[in-house]
Amino acid sequence: MLPQPVLYTEVQQSELLLRGLPWKATPPEVALFLLGCGFQVNEGDIQLCLYQGRSNGRARIRAKTTEDAIRAQSAVHGRTWGKRYIEAFMRSSCARTWCSAQICDTQFPPFV
Numbered sequence: 001m002l003p004q005p006v007l008y009t010e011v012q013q014s015e016l017l018l019r020g021l022p023w024k025a026t027p028p029e030v031a032l033f034l035l036g037c038g039f040q041v042n043e044g045d046i047q048l049c050l051y052q053g054r055s056n057g058r059a060r061i062r063a064k065t066t067e068d069a070i071r072a073q074s075a076v077h078g079r080t081w082g083k084r085y086i087e088a089f090m091r092s093s094c095a096r097t098w099c100s101a102q103i104c105d106t107q108f109p110p111f112v
Helices: 027-036 066-076
Strands: 011-019 046-051 054-062 087-092
Touching: 011 066, 027 046, 027 054, 066 087
Parallel strands: none
Antiparallel strands: 011 054, 011 087, 046 054
């Protein structure tokens, strides 16, 4: 029996994926940018994606709920950081490899 296909729109986790960040951005700077967009997040819930130890302008943001992640996506997508255009996506089954272990060297610890 074949496994059921996963829909591209099916959200797997309450994670937001950002693309287009400045390569030198730090978690506190990303948190400040998100706060300016109306979304408050702890620095510990921001994971900058690295490839071979270097930043690649991508980040994973962990939200408390899927609804928070959806609201953050609406607030952030299309904004600019300086001259950089920021894209925001919900982490879905189709985005697993977008910021996978090959691109992000570490995983989030579980919520306490």
